[in-house]
Structure formats: structure tokens, C-alpha cells
Amino acid sequence: MNGVLSISTVLNFGSAGLIVLGLYIVFTQKNLIKMVIGIDIAETGVNVLLVSTGYIKGNTAPIFSKAGLQVSSMVDPVPQALVLTSIVIGFGVSALALAMIIKLYEKTGTLDTSKIRGLKW
Amino acid sequence: MRKVISFLLLAGFVFYFATLTGGLLIPDSSADRSSVGLDILSRSADETGSANAVTSVVVLYRGFDTLGEVTVLFLAALGISVFMKSTGEKRKKVLDQSFILKTGSRLLFPLMFLFGMYIIAHGHLSPGGGFPGGVIIATGFFVILLTSESVNFNKTLMSVLEGLAGLSFIGLGVVGLLGPGNSFLQNFLPLGTFNTVFSAGIIPLIYAVVGIKVGAELSSVVYAMKESK
């Protein structure tokens, strides 16, 4: 049962759980802010997934900050770089989303998606 | 109803995700798995002179992503300034100032700024880099802006900084393009002594630029949010 309690398993469950939770919030919450939070949660889930792709058991961060560190004992640096980028992008989008939503709130006086349906059909 | 449907759909999502990707219960992979990243790991120190392999990936191997990422932040800041345009009228409710926060931030801000610079300058040595450094600097601005009504925030300066930093990033890339390497973002500086501040060629420079850009970007975001009602 090597797989059951491995870190990869935990990360897998974590990412799938976060993605699904985030999407569930997006689908069911009518408050726009909450929807954005849902998207953030889902994005976090994807970031966890990204990290898990580079995870190698027992290995540490890929930084040659002291002597004797071996390449074979480090985790893959690429996913970490990807995660950094993905986090920053996610942050940018969320901040933008909140700004837009605030402005939309000014115009409509509500954050309820079932009331913000000026555009349909 | 919506909840039930969502639940069922997401259950299906997880089901397929799990069954098609070979299950969620998987063992940790061992190091023998080959990937581009592991290739990079074995050569980045020599190629880039950066102790932090993540940094060499972020700034060089995938430096183009980082340029894009900076652009995304720039875009977000721009977008926020578009939507948070000052409506002209002053805010109705002026918050009375918190002495503790105001004085505290005045005390801390220079230190945070310095810390941000430290993080930026050591990005190739530690997990930091331009982003966290820039974020810390911006955070300083953030708090200052929050605590003082009449801070002399120079919007033009910020926009100039944003532009300048972005241009410098591209400029650094173009120098590589025009140089012997004939490649955008090609390192054109000597690699220096490994694991010291002055090493890793253009990496610290790019990180500095990124730091300034992120700092300026976030600061103008905060400013825009504060200016709107």
C-alpha cells in the first residue's frame, strides 16, 4: 500500500478536492465575490496539481545553497516555476475581477448573479 | 436543484478524473523519471550560475513566461485603474486615522522596502526573487496608503516606473538578441562566482526589474482602489 498514504496521493486528493470545491462554489453561489473566491480555490487546486507533478519523494527544494546537495535529491524545478507564474496570474485576475465587480456593484447595486441578468437571450 | 446538478456533475468530474488518470491513490514517483526539469537541474548551475534552480528556470529557461507574467500584472493594474477611475467626488466618509497603524507603518515601511530589495537581490540564491520582493515593497506602499490621507503618491511616477521596468525587461532581452547569442533574453553578462550576490549574469538584473515592476504595479493597484469611492 505504498500508494495509499504517499504525498502524491495527498496532493492528488488535495488538488481534486480544491478544484471541485472551487467549481462547486462557482456553480452554486450567487454572490459574485464568492464566485471569484471559488475560482481562486479551484486555481489553488490546479497549483497543487502542478506542484505534485514535480514532486519526488524525499527530495528538497532545488537550490544549491550549500555544499553536497545532489541533483538527484532535488525536486523538479520546472513545476515550481510554473506554479509561481500561475499564482501571480491568478492573483492578477482575482484583483481585476474584484475591481470589476465593485464597479458593477456601483452600477447595479447588487452582487447577486440572479439579479445581474441585464444581458441574456 | 442547481446544487444537486452541480454536485452530480462534479462527482462525474472527479470520477473520470480519477479513473482516467489512473486513480488518485498513487505512489510517489522516484527520481528516475525523466523530464525536462531534471535535465535542467543537472545543467542549470553551470549554464546560468544561479544557485537557485527555480530562479534559473523562472528567469532564464522560462524567462519568457516571466515576462508574460509581469505583463499580466501590468494588465491587471491597468484594468483596475480603468475600472477604479476616480469619480471626481471626494470620498464621503473619511476614516479617522489609527495612530498605531499610521506610526507603525511609517516605522516599518523603510525596513520593508529594504527587505524587499534584499529579497530581490538574493533571488538567484534563495526562493525569493522579483515577485516576493516586489510584493513586499508594494505591501509597504499599501500600508502607507491605507494609513495616511494625504500621502503624496505620485501617480505619474508609478506609471513611469511600470513602463520603465517593463521596457528594461524587454531591453535586457533585446541586448541578448543583438549580442552574439542572438537570442532574446540571452545572458550577456559573466556568470560570476557561484552562490554569491554578484553571480548568475542578468538574472539579478531581471529580478530587479521585475521587482520594481511588481512593486509599482501593485502600488498603483492599491492607489486606484483607494481613489475610487
Place this chain on the structure above:
Amino acid sequence: MKNFKGFIIFVIVLALTWLLLTGSLGKDELLIGGLSLVLVAILFFGYSDLYRALKITPKIILFYPLYLLVFLKELIVANFDVASRVVRPSLPINPGIVAVKTSLKDPLSKLILANSITLTPGTLTVDVKDDTLFIHWIDVKGKDVEEATKEISRKFERILKEIVK
């Protein structure tokens, strides 16, 4: 001249910060630190007047550790006090917000005082207005200003006067 003094103190604080951060006296690190320091010092020149309040007299060699000790003592004692309240099932508390007067004038000293009070479990500075600190007290022992000041701030204030204006 006053400003200059503040500036010097400011630079010293910055330099110490950098040294602590890098933990290195290497040439390169000092060079980059120096550059950063110059930049920060220029950019935040205006902030230096806050640091002016820090005294540089021979006495501080004694009083800094002293303040630290007093603070640590309060910290530890109060910490155990609060911890004991937390774990007891009856949750014995007697909270309220009280006012405390201070004779300190300088913002920096008032800030240090307020933060010291906050860091000490059991008391929490909610706000500072002029010479009055409003403090949330988990176990109110005296409702009027005098009592409260005595209980809460006096012990810090005395030493503080020696190291900050």
C-alpha cells in the same frame, strides 16, 4: 541638525537590518547592501524624523536590555496567566476597555508603549488618541484612569523614557 541626527539614526537602523538579513560581511553583500541603503535612505528621508526619537546616549546600552527584560518578564507572566484562563473550563474573565494616560509625547515612544502593551497577553491597545491609550483588558482590575495606568503602562513607560524621547 535635528534632522541630520534623525537621518544618521535612520541609516544605522537600516544598516543593522541589512546586516541581520544577509548575515554576511562579504564584500559583494556589503556593496549591494550599501547601494540599497543609499536608495532607501534617499527615498525615505522624510521618514527619518520618526527615528530621531531614538536616543543615542551611553545609557541606552543599559536600558535597552533592561526594557527587554522587563518586557519579557511581563510577557511570560501574562502569558501563563492568560493560558491558565484559556484552559480552565469556567473561562474566568472580567474584560473591559479602559483608558490609560501617558506622559510620552513622541509618536515613536507612544507606539512602542502601545505595542508593548499589546504584546503582553491580557492587555490589548485598541486605539491611541493624544495622551490616552484605550486598552482592552481581559481582567479589569481598576476602572479609572489612574489605576489602569498604574497597572498597565507605568512599568514600561519609566524605562522607555530613557531610550526614546
Place this chain on the structure above:
Amino acid sequence: MILGLSFVLIGLAVLFSTLRLLKGPSTFDRLLAADTLAIITTALLVLMASYFSRIIYMDVALVYSVLGFAGVVVVARYLEGGL
């Protein structure tokens, strides 16, 4: 051993703080829970640095606490009635 015990205690701390974060009742309760969680995370990062013997994680902890501080302050000010 001590590290193990510490991990367990910190785990419980995370649990209680998270409960408060979820429970509220006011936003300020959630905020202070988040503040506490940030501190706990910082401590955890430091512990990890020790466990893996990698000083660089200390920088991560530092960055984390700076950002945590800023976040809490901003939200608190916002809740008080706008930025």
C-alpha cells in the same frame, strides 16, 4: 521526538484556528483567525527549515509573515469602512 510532538501540537492549533475561521461569527473573528493561521504557518515554515536544514525556508517564512501582516491590515481597514 520533540519535533514530532511540536508538529502534532501545531496541527491541533491549525485545527482550532480553522474552526474559528469557519465559525466566525463576525468577519473580524474570521480575520483574527486568519491572522493567527498566518503566524502558525510562519512557525511551521521555520520548523520545516530546521527539519530539512535549509535556511532558505526562513526567507520564505519572512516573506509569508510580511504578506500576512499586510493582508490582515488591509482587510481590517476595509471592514472598518473602505480602504
Place this chain on the structure above:
Amino acid sequence: MSIVLNLLSIALAGVVLNVLFSKSKIVQKYVSLLIFAGLTYFSFVMYSQVGEHFDFPFQIAGQSIGFTITWLNYYFGIMITGITLLTVIFSLKYMEGKDGSTHYYTVLSLKTFGMLGVIFSSDLITFFVFWEIMSWSTFGLMSTGGKDAPKSAFKYFVFAITASMILMAGVVLSYSLFGSFDFAVIHDKIGSLSLPMTGFLLSIFIVSFSVESAVFPVHSWLPDGYSNTFTTFTAYLSGISTRIGIYGIILFLFGIFGIQTVDKLSIIGKINFRYVFGVFAALTMVVPTFTALYQHDAKKLIAWHSVGQGGYMLIGLASGSALGIAGGMFHVLNHMAYVVLIVFAIAAVEHRTGTTNLNKLGGLIKKMPVSYLALLFGIIGLAGLPPMNGFVSKWFIYRALILGGYPFLAIAAVIGTLGTILSVYKLIHNMFLGQLPERYNNVKEVGFSMQLPMWILMIVVLGLGIFPGAAMGLIAKIQVALGLTAVPYSLHGIQTASGQLNMLVVSAVFIGGIFVTWIIYLLGSRRKHVSQYNNYAAGNFLDKKVAYNFNYEFYAAMEHVIDPYRKKIIQRTEQGIAGLTDAVSEYIRRIYTGMINTYGIYVITAFIVTIIILKELI
């Protein structure tokens, strides 16, 4: 340089010049006159270039495309240019001062350009391209005119675009079956195609052309479309525009698929393809003709007949015999001549009285004798009575149906003729006979430029009636070129084993008969002329205020009988389709609920459905 290009460039020059001089009506008029005179000249002299082929310097999908001159398209070419020229001459005066005259000559030139391109094309692409130009300019023609013009033009457009798309499907299907767009290549390869596929392909083309030639039940766009526009356009449209559809049917039935192939085709293994086609043609003859009966508007009445007469042409073609096909093709020419003549007469009346409403007209015979004569010639032609041209082609057709063993179709043709006679009598009676409404006391005959085209057409109508051989020579050439048997002809008629027709004799007998009747009538009647108002009804003398006119609701009784049956089927079907489209549109657009959460659910639903489907596929 092909002469076809000359023709097309002249027509195109007409378009361009008309656009350039859109501010100057005088220039527009005379430029157009010149253009169409030139076109007519060139199309007549093309005689000597038959067989010539021209390819464009570029290719489409690796295929050369271009034009060719055949006897068939020569025949249609002269009809198009000739009738357009007459229309332009007639319009010079007619269009004066009319709102919308700026577009008039432009669309006319464009339409002619399109039609010429269609008939001279040697491949499906060229054909389709010009077909589209033609349809869009037809739409343009129909849109200009009266208040309801845009609405009825729109209706046309819906039919036309549907037909175009069907045509396009046919074009492309042919290409994928034969690897070529070229008519000749397709003709050579058609034999190798399986019969069901051949039938399917042919049906696609026939259905598409049926719309343009207003075959029942896809004819309903025509009457409104033709009658709401300028009357001269009505003439032009009824005379030639509709017949491009017939051209397409002839081309595909005989030129491309070939009669041998078509004869092999059957539906559900039993019923001959041509017979089915004939049934639709018969319905086209009968139903619209009777609808024409109770029209109160002269233009609309003629428009309905225009539909009905198309049925004769088609049924001739459907008969499959040399005589029938010759009759069908000849009827195109004859119909063009008399129908344009009739509409010119109506336009002349309209020009003077301002109306084409049959309930408001009457008694104009003395005021406008030339127009009366024109209408008389026209309706005799339309009714298919000797000595006018309509008789000849209809005779061919009846004969072909009877000889070909299609008694039911022949009966339908006779019933159609009966209806035609009834309704054209209404037309001439309500316009020229009976009593003249007082307001028209000062009406005069139209001027020379409007009379001239009428005189020319009267000569053609009568001339072709007495000397059908003038056209039969060309038709025989076409038949030979299409691989059909030619009908032996003489100047005065035909001479076949199964029967002969000598129009000189027929005309003499007929005119003699009429003369005798007229003498008898003159001798037998003692007519007394009474003033219009020297009359009484229900015990009261009538005065000017009482709208009592014998012309009013001429066939009212008949209308009551037919009415319940007519509107129902076609209109309801059309409304049903329109309503269905509306409903589908309404439901589909409701997918976009405006609820962002739902949109998110769509995404994940799409994700899961995609996985479920692709899991099976891969």
C-alpha cells in the same frame, strides 16, 4: 476575347455608369438605352459564334471555369436583351418623376448582367455565381416600388436564398461526384453514376430551379413580389426573369443529365421521374390560374398567370417528347412576348389613371385604344387562342401530352386554359369595357415611346402566331444540340408524322369565324346607349355618389366557392415554417439565460459529455 465578355462588360458598364450618374436622371436614361441597345445588338449577332468557349484566366478548386455559347443560351440571350431593351424604352416615360428611379436602371443592368452570366456559363461555379447576382438583383428590383415592396421582396428572398443554398449543395455535390464543375464533363460522366444518386442530384437542381421558376407549391413569393414593384419591372420579371429557372431546368434535364438518363429515373421504383415533375407542373398550371380569377389588381392577376403559364412550359418539358419540349421552349418566348405586352398595357393605363385596381377602372377603350389593342393581343396570346403565338406553343403541348399518354395532364392543361380565358376576360372587361368612371374622362392615350414597345410586341405576338417557323428553326437547332429529336417545321407551322399544324389556315379559319360572329352580333343586337347614371336600383336613381360599378368583384361568387381551399394549405405551411423557425430561435436563444452560474455548469457539462462520447470513440 469572347463576345460573351463583350455582353457582360457592357451590362456591367451599365451598372457602373448608372451608379456614377446616379444624380443625373437624364444621363441614366439615355446611357441605359444605349447600353441595352448595344446588348441587344451583340446578342443577336452572337449567332455566328455559337460553339465558342471562353475560360477565365484563373481556376477554382483546380478547375477552369468560363462561358460557352450554345443554341440554347443564344435563344435565351436574345430574349433577355430584347425584352430588356423594350422595357427600357417603355420606362423612359413611365419612370419619369417616380421616387426610386435612381436605383431603377442600376438594378436593371445588374439583373441583366446576372442573367446573361447564368445562361452563358459553361460550368456550375460560373452558373452559381451569376445565379446569386441575379437573385440578389431580383431582390433589388422587387424592393423598389410601392409601400409593400420591401415586404414581398423579403419573402422572395427567403425562397431564393433557400433555393440558392440547395443549388450550392448540388454544385458541390456534383463536384465531389465528378471532380469537375464543367457541364460537358458532368454530362460525359453522368452515366457512371448510380441511379438513386443521379435522381437525388437531379432533384436537388430541379427543386432549386423550381423556386426561381415559381413551381407549385413554392410559387407563393411571386405574385406579391412581382406586383408590388414598378409595373415595368413586373413586365420584365414576369416576362423573362422567372424563365431563367426554366432555362436551368432545360439545361440540367436535357443538356447535362440528358433525356436518356432522366428517362431511367423513377421514384420508389415505379413512378417515372418526368411524370412526377409533370404533376407538379400541372398543379402549377391549375391552382395559380384559378387564384388569378379573383384578383382585383391587374398586376397581381397577371402575376398569378405568370406562375400558371410556367406550368405549361414545364409540362411540355416533362412530356419528354420532341414536340412537348419544343412546345415548352417555344412557350417561353411566346409567354414573354404576350405577358410583357399585357403588362405594358396595364402600365400604360396606370400611367394615365394612376391605378391598376380592377375595381376602379373600366371603359377606357375609347380613351386608350392602342393600349386596348395591346391588351387584347396579349390576352388572346395568353388564353392560347389563334391566331396569336400562345396558341401554337400550347397546341404543341396538348398534342405532346395526348400522344405521350398523359391524359390527366392534358385535362389539367385544358382546365388551366379555361381558367385563363375566364380571368383574362375579367382583365380586359374591367379595364377597357363597361362604363368609364367619370374621373377618367380626360384620360389620353400614352405617348410614342410607350406605344412603340407595345406595337413591336403586338407584331411579335401575332407574327409568331402566324409564322411560328421563325422561332421553330432556332428551337430545332437547340433540340439537336441537346441530343433530342428536332420537330420538323415550316414557316407556318410543323409537319410531323403524328400531326401537323398550319397556322395560316388556322388563323384564317379563326379570324373568319370571329368575323362571322361579329356580323351576326351586329345584326342581332339592337343596342341602346344609356348614360352611366341614367339607371336605377332598388327604386332609386343612381348618382355619382353611389359606387355602383358592374366591374366590382367580378367573380365574387366563384371566389366564395374557391376561397376556403386556397389560402389554407400553402399559406399555413409557410406560416408554419416561419413560426417554427421563430420558435426554434426563441428556444435556442433561451439557452443564454444570463445566469453566470448556469454558464459555468454548461462548461463542466460539456467537459463530461465530451469525455463520455470520446471514451467510446477512442
Place this chain on the structure above:
Amino acid sequence: MVVVGKILVLIGSIFLFLGSLGIFRMPDVYNRLQAGTKATTLGALSLILGVGFMNGSFLVKSIVLIIFIVLTNPISSSTIARASHKAGIPLVKESVVDVCKDNVRKEEA
């Protein structure tokens, strides 16, 4: 040193635990800040210092971190307290006094 460090780490962990228990148990925002956030902070400080003692090379960084926490944490706690007070979050009913509120009332009057 290492032993001291370990003890400090353990003490820190205990206070982290107790602090969060306080957060969970205390009746209002202010008391939670008092009992929870403060205790947790102290626990963290102890733990960080302990780690600094355990690994000598970490000590300097530990001190930086401690200084930073000591400087920022009271500020954020005060800010939360002040904000919730301004936002009208009431003190728990057992509270004996609220000068601040009296002050506000006076100003209004």
C-alpha cells in the same frame, strides 16, 4: 544550546496550541485577540528562537523574523481590535467597562 532550542520549540508549540484553543473558546473578538492571537504570537516567537538555537546558522535569520513579528503583530492586532470596535462589534456582556464607547457617546453629544 540544542537542548535549549528544543525546549523553546516545545514551549512555542504548546503556546501555539493554547493560543488557538483560546481563539476557539473565548467569547468575543477582543478576548480572542487577547488570549488567542497574542499567545500564538508568543508561541511562534519561542519556536523561532528555539530553531535559531538548534541551528546556529539560522540564528540571525530567526532574530530578523522575531523582530519583524514583534514589530508587526501588535499593529495588526490593534488594527483588528480598533476596526471591530469601530464597526460596532460589541464587547461580551460580561464586560465591566468600555471607556472608549463612553468617549464616543460624549463626542456625539
Place this chain on the structure above:
Amino acid sequence: MVNPILLIIVPLGTAFLISLTASFLKNSTKYLALLAMIANVWVSIKLLPEVMQHSINVVIAGVKPPLGINLFVGPSGAVFSILISAAGLLILLYSFKYIEGDSQHKYYTLFLLLITGSHGMVLTGDVFNLFVFFEILAISSYILVGYEGKRNGLEAAVKYLILGSIGSVLILVAVALIYQEAGTLNMADLADKFGMIDPSKRLMILVFFITGMGVEAAVFPLNSWLPDAHSSAPSSISAMLSGFVIEVALIVIVKFVYSIFAMTEILGFLSLVAVITLLVGEFAAFKQANIKRVLAYSSIGQIGLILFAMSLNSTGGINAGLMQIVNHTASKSILFLVAGFLIVRTGSYQISDYRGIAKKMPVSAFFFVIGVLSLLGVPPFFGFFSKLAIIIAALHTGSIFNTVMVFLVLLGTVIESIYFLRIIQVMYNRDGIVDSVKEAPFLPLLAIAAFAVVILAGFLVLPQITGYTGGVASEIVRKMQMAQVF
């Protein structure tokens, strides 16, 4: 040889430059944008003949693929770059008179970033970098949709952002799975290794990718944001979004399905989805009263048509789809741009308020008709040839399924013709209700006219166009391979 990376860094650098100089150049920053776009057009045109010979890898940071990020520039990249730059240039000219106000430098900055993102998406040779450029493209679109700050624009922008973010989550999952399974992010390298991945994982990656990218490519039912966004954006932006943004996303999907994932077995499914998209778009447009909503739904129909062509699994189909993209870019741009000034001049989005406007704005109305005719595929406009090519390609496959699909496509065209004709009839109605309405200014009309020239004269250079699109098509149907290094 010019370096294709200029296509990305020139607009990006100019965007930064505008930010740098906006405070003293004020409203003159638009000329900077103009220079950048001219440069881009020049570079992309210069690039085309060279990459038609052989695709190239542009190495970034001196790191040879697959270790680093590279640009993979083949015919498709070059052709799309021309499309993006040229359409962008014209729309920029249009914007000069259409976008007003003091903060217009923000508009031009966003404009350039949209161009940057589009170029990046078609040029990059790296999967994650594609995601980054996708985000740049998407975010600038979100902002531009709400740029005017009006209620509808904001609502549309927020919805667009939310759906776009769901899309980017899915794309990122695909990227993560790709890296996990293939250990590479380089497209050519991935094309090599993708076949070795376990089939069910391949399927998973594919579905994540196409569903995520499908949101931006507006494939039904992922396109629910589109009618709102395209109809509420400033018209210049609508023109760009419809003109090349969705097409860029679409070509990415197509490129992945054919030449990277090489999973052509899903194409049948894609063509079904395409035709459904087409019919949904056309039918939904049928009953709209708002001119920009009509155009937006029509774009859905068009994207269905393009996707249909491209999923025929033949070079002919892809070729035809590309021609249709060119046609759609030109004609839909015309329509949106004309609609922009119809709205500005009348203050209304309702078609019924344009009754008789052709008399007052004859040039605009004329161009509108040209645009409609080409969009419908009326000969001899360019749209006819592209639609013809699509149908030929479909029937060439010889499958009954595709024949049926063709009939549905033609049905869609009928519907499309009807609703467009209704608009034209209103515009040309002789009893007009609009008065005191001016024609659009010269510069916008010039830009519109340039698009019209493409449509009108397109068939004159048809052989050349099909030459280039043919090159793209044969590039796409091949498995992607490491290209010559620049």
C-alpha cells in the same frame, strides 16, 4: 531575416512605452501604437515567405528546445500574424476617431497587449507559455469589454472573466497533466512523446485542453459569454474579438488536435459540435433586435462553420477553414465597425431605430451590405469562395455524415441570410425615421474600406491566398517536429 519575436516584443514594449510616456504625450500615445502595428504588419509580411519554406524555432534565452521556451514559427504562425497585425492596424485606425477621452492611452495599451497575446498564442512553441499568452489575451479582452464602464459592458466583462477563468483552470490542468505524463512542455517534443502516454490519460489531457480552450474559441456550449461580451464591448473591440481572437483560440485547438496530440479520431465529434455551434448561433441571432447581439451570435455561427471545416481531417478542410477565417475577419470587422458608428450616431442598439439610415450614412450602409454579402458567401465576394471550399472539402470526404452536416450548414446560411437581410432592408427603408445623423468620419471609413477591399479583391489573389493557406493546412495535418533553429 527578421526575428519573429519582434511580433511579440514590439507591441509589448510599446505598451510599456505608452505607460512610460502617457503623462506627457497625453493623447498622442496612439501614434506610438500605430507605429508598433505598422512594424508588426511589416515583420509578419516579411516573415511569411521565409517560413513557408521551412518552419523555424526561435530560441529564447539561448536555451535550445525542449529545455527552454521557444517560438515555433511555421506557416500557420506567419499567416495568423499577418491576420492579427493587419486587422489590428485597421481597427487601430478606426479607434483613432472612435475612442475618445483623456484616458485613451489605457485603451491603446490594452489594445497592444491584446495584440501581444494573440501573437504569442499563435507563435509560441511551449505549452505553458501558450497558457501565459492565453491569459494576456484573455485578460486584456476582459478589460476591453468593460472598458467603457457602462453597466452592460461590466456585466459582460465579469461573466467573460468568470468563464474565462474556468477555462484557464481547465487548460492549466491539461498543462500539468502534460508535464506529469510527458515530462516536457515543448510542443514539438510533446508531439513526439504524446503517443507514448496511456490512452485514457491522453484522452483526459485532450478533453481538459479543448474544453478549456473551447471557452475562448466560443464552441457551443462553452460560448455563453460571447453574445454578451461581443455585443457590449466597444465596437472596435468587438471587431477584434470576433475578427481574430476567437479564431486564434480555435486554431490552437486545431493545431493541438492534429499536429501535437495527433488525435484525429475525435474530429468527427468536433465536426458535430461545430455544426451544432453553427445552428445555435444562427438560430439565436434570428430573433435579435439588438444589432451587436445579432453580429455576436452570427460570430458563433461562423466559428461553428470554421471549426466544421477544420475538423474534416483533410488539408482541403483546413485550407477552407482558414479562408473562412480570413473572410470572417474582414467581413465581421466591417459589420462591427459600421455598427459602432450606427450606434454612436443614433444612440441606439436597436435595429428598428436605423430605419432609412442608408440615406444619411450611405457609405457606411454600403459597406455594411458588402460585409453581409461576403459573410453570407454571396459570389463574387471572398466569402463565397471560402464557403464553397468548405463544402467541397466536406463532400470530398465522401461520408454521409458530412453530407448531412453540409445540408445543415446550408440551412444555417439560409437563416443567417434572412436575419441579415432584415437589417439591410431596415437600413435602406425609404421612409426613414432617423434625421440629423451624420456619416461616420473619414478615418474609420477608410479602415472599413480596407477590409472591404479584402473581400472584394480577395478572389483576384485567390491562388496566392490558397497557396499560403495550403501551406498552413499541410503544416497542421503533419505531426509537429522540431524545426530548424533560428
